[in-house]
Amino acid sequence: xISEAVQDYLKTIYxxxxxxxxxxxxxLAEAMEVAxxxxxxxxxxxxxxxxxxxxxxxxxxxxxAGEKMALxxxxxxxxxxxxxxxxxGYSWDKVHEEAERLEHVISEEFEEKIFEALGRxxxxxxxxxxxxxxxxxVAAEHDRLSDLEPGATGVIRQVSDSxxxxxxxxxxxxxxPNAPVEVLEKAPFNGPVTVKTRETSHVLGRDLAQHIRxxxxxxxxx
Amino acid sequence: xISEAVQDYLKTIYxxxxxxxxxxxxxLAEAMEVAxxxxxxxxxxxxxxxxxxxxxxxxxxxxxAGEKMALxxxxxxxxxxxxxxxxxGYSWDKVHEEAERLEHVISEEFEEKIFEALGRxxxxxxxxxxxxxxxxxVAAEHDRLSDLEPGATGVIRQVSDSxxxxxxxxxxxxxxPNAPVEVLEKAPFNGPVTVKTRETSHVLGRDLAQHIRxxxxxxxxx
DNA sequence: ATAATTTTTTAGGTGAGGCTAAAATAATCT
DNA sequence: AGATTATTTTAGCCTCACCTAAAAAATTAT
Ligand SMILES: [Mn+2]
Ligand SMILES: [Mn+2]
Ligand SMILES: [Mn+2]
Ligand SMILES: [Mn+2]
Numbered sequence: 001x002i003s004e005a006v007q008d009y010l011k012t013i014y015x016x017x018x019x020x021x022x023x024x025x026x027x028l029a030e031a032m033e034v035a036x037x038x039x040x041x042x043x044x045x046x047x048x049x050x051x052x053x054x055x056x057x058x059x060x061x062x063x064x065a066g067e068k069m070a071l072x073x074x075x076x077x078x079x080x081x082x083x084x085x086x087x088x089g090y091s092w093d094k095v096h097e098e099a100e101r102l103e104h105v106i107s108e109e110f111e112e113k114i115f116e117a118l119g120r121x122x123x124x125x126x127x128x129x130x131x132x133x134x135x136x137x138v139a140a141e142h143d144r145l146s147d148l149e150p151g152a153t154g155v156i157r158q159v160s161d162s163x164x165x166x167x168x169x170x171x172x173x174x175x176x177p178n179a180p181v182e183v184l185e186k187a188p189f190n191g192p193v194t195v196k197t198r199e200t201s202h203v204l205g206r207d208l209a210q211h212i213r214x215x216x217x218x219x220x221x222x
Numbered sequence: 223x224i225s226e227a228v229q230d231y232l233k234t235i236y237x238x239x240x241x242x243x244x245x246x247x248x249x250l251a252e253a254m255e256v257a258x259x260x261x262x263x264x265x266x267x268x269x270x271x272x273x274x275x276x277x278x279x280x281x282x283x284x285x286x287a288g289e290k291m292a293l294x295x296x297x298x299x300x301x302x303x304x305x306x307x308x309x310x311g312y313s314w315d316k317v318h319e320e321a322e323r324l325e326h327v328i329s330e331e332f333e334e335k336i337f338e339a340l341g342r343x344x345x346x347x348x349x350x351x352x353x354x355x356x357x358x359x360v361a362a363e364h365d366r367l368s369d370l371e372p373g374a375t376g377v378i379r380q381v382s383d384s385x386x387x388x389x390x391x392x393x394x395x396x397x398x399p400n401a402p403v404e405v406l407e408k409a410p411f412n413g414p415v416t417v418k419t420r421e422t423s424h425v426l427g428r429d430l431a432q433h434i435r436x437x438x439x440x441x442x443x444x
Numbered sequence: 445a446t447a448a449t450t451t452t453t454t455a456g457g458t459g460a461g462g463c464t465a466a467a468a469t470a471a472t473c474t
Numbered sequence: 475a476g477a478t479t480a481t482t483t484t485a486g487c488c489t490c491a492c493c494t495a496a497a498a499a500a501t502t503a504t
Contacts, residue, residue: 005461025482038462040483045460057469057482087309088335101327107320113310227491247452260492262453267490279452279499450501458493468483474476 004104007073008032009042010051013062014070022059071131076103076111078124078131081161083114085125092125092176093167126167127158127177127213143216145181146193146209153182154216166211173202181214226326229295230254231264232273235284236292244281293353298325298333300346300353303383305336307347314347314398315389348389349380349399349435365438367403368415368431375404376438388433395424403436 012031016023025043029036047054051066062070080099084090090098115121122130122138129138142157156179159170170176174197184201185194193209195202204212234253238245247265251258269276273288284292302321306312312320337343344352344360351360364379378401381392392398396419406423407416415431417424426434 003460026480034461035463036482037464037484041461084332088332088339090331090335094331098329098332102324105323105327109312109316110306110310110320113312117310225490248450256491257493258452259454259494264491266453446504448501448503450499452497452499454497455495456493458491460490461488462490463488464486466483466485468481470479470481472477472479474478 002069005042006046006049006051007069007104009046010062010066010070011073011077013052013060014067014074017062022061024059028060068135071135071137073103075131075133076106078128079111079114079118079121080106081124081126082118082121082130086118087114091168092171093164095125096161096164123177124161125177126161127156128161140215142213144210145183145195145204145212145214146206148183148186148193148214148216150183150186152214152216153180154214155180156212157215158213160211163211166208169208170212173200174198175202175212224291227264228268228271228273229291229326231268232284232288232292233295233299235274235282236289236296239284244283246281250282290357293357293359295325297353297355298328300350301333301336301340301343302328303346303348304340304343304352308340309336313390314393315386317347318383318386345399346383347399348383349378350383362437364435366432367405367417367426367434367436368428370405370408370415370436370438372405372408374436374438375402376436377402378434379437380435382433385433388430391430392434396420396422397424397434 009028009032012028013023016027016031020027025036025039028043029039032039043052043054043060046052046060046066050063051069052060052062054060077099080102081095084095084098085092124130129140131137140157143154145156148154156175156177158177159167159175161167175181175195179197182196183193184196187193190206192203192205195204195209231250231254234250235245238249238253242249247258247261250265251261254261265274265276265282268274268282268288272285273291274282274284276282299321302324303317306317306320307314346352351362353359362379365376367378370376378397378399380399381389381397383389397403397417401419404418405415406418409415412428414425414427417426417431
């Protein structure tokens with residue numbers, strides 16, 4: 001069986017790969033909160049298991065098999081997040097931490113049961129796509145709110161789930177997936193972005209606005 | 223933090239202690255499916271953590287703190303079993319295995335949420351009592367069906383959850399907690415027990431009948 | 445009461461997944 | 475280009491939870 005450590009490495013490599021293509025030892029070490037030397041050791045193991053390709057000093061890339069396993073874990077994680085929110089009434093800033101532990105221990109039957117109970121969903125509470133069983137993922141990369149210009153309108157599609165504080169803040173302000181937004185102002189020198197949602201308007205620091213992804217030409221709106 | 227291994231040892235010691243009082247190294251080794259030497263090692267660790275008292279060559283007994291932790295894990299396990307059965311439609315022969323892994327990773331919040339969702343239950347699907355948060359457990363030891371004499375009537379209260387095969391067999395026959403039973407015959411020389419439930423009667427081997435616990439003077443019946 | 449047997453502990457090892465410190469390699473600056 | 479700095483790998487250790495084989499203690503049989 002594949003250990004939890006291996007699962008976490010694969011998941012993390014997958015996510016880093018989305019941004020940067022090839023993943024460096026130091027990036028992986030930082031994301032895993034582990035010493036760089038430990039990463040080198042694990043990367044060798046992953047390579048010997050044919051889960052990654054490793055070119056020493058150059059970084060690491062998931063193999064087909066590694067990507068499949070990564071997606072499997074991510075599927076568990078996101079289904080769990082949604083289940084915790086929908087079925088157990090978790091607030092959206094707490095689901096991540098709980099899912100982080102559960103994702104490694106649920107059976108395929110459990111996965112299947114919650115998938116059906118949720119009506120075969122495709123998005124987690126933060127708007128991230130839930131990989132399908134066959135390894136398909138909807139790509140759909142949207143613009144960061146921080147990159148939009150005044151006048152732009154659209155619908156929030158994703159909110160980064162990495163920081164619980166941020167989620168709590170945005171949640172109370174209604175800045176959640178499927179909320180419509182309009183950019184009113186964007187102050188220069190990395191200044192705040194002013195956005196209007198249904199009724200109220202909000203002034204968000206540029207860092208915060210980076211966490212929000214907006215679909216500017218909404219095809220459908222919920 | 224307390225490791226999963228420690229949690230499993232405490233849980234197992236608790237269960238063995240229910241039958242035998244003090245728990246021997248070999249009994250623990252067999253239950254944990256581990257070499258006796260490994261048990262000695264872990265027992266020393268548990269003793270140093272003040273979770274058990276160990277008199278070398280004499281066996282081991284849970285301390286107050288150890289018992290509290292054991293009950294905590296058992297509470298998780300039984301709440302999970304019930305939740306899997308009630309909320310996710312698991313069959314009662316599969317809940318044990320899944321709960322065995324989940325019990326170690328759920329948070330107190332998760333525990334609380336499923337406890338409330340289930341209506342603050344006191345019994346798991348096999349009829350075993352769910353320890354309360356404060357460490358209270360309903361004792362209620364009932365007679366084994368194999369020990370009853372012909373003519374005895376009562377209500378099934380517990381079915382041993384150790385063997386999935388047994389559970390499947392009993393389940394299809396309606397021999398589940400809260401089913402009324404009457405002992406019709408008991409063949410000598412460890413022969414089978416014939417029991418009548420609502421309509422049908424069943425002939426059960428003595429070994430099988432041992433797995434079923436019956437309350438002979440039912441106070442209330444569901 | 446001794447001897448034989450069983451149970452438990454000790455001694456020494458293994459593999460996973462971490463760590464720090466030092467060496468090797470790559471990238472950047474002057 | 476050569477020196478400096480940053481990144482990555484190697485070397486050597488550690489802890490946890492397991493293992494087998496041997497020694498020690500307790501129990502049971504003669
Ligand atoms: Mn799965
Ligand atoms: Mn998420
Ligand atoms: Mn608990
Ligand atoms: Mn049970």
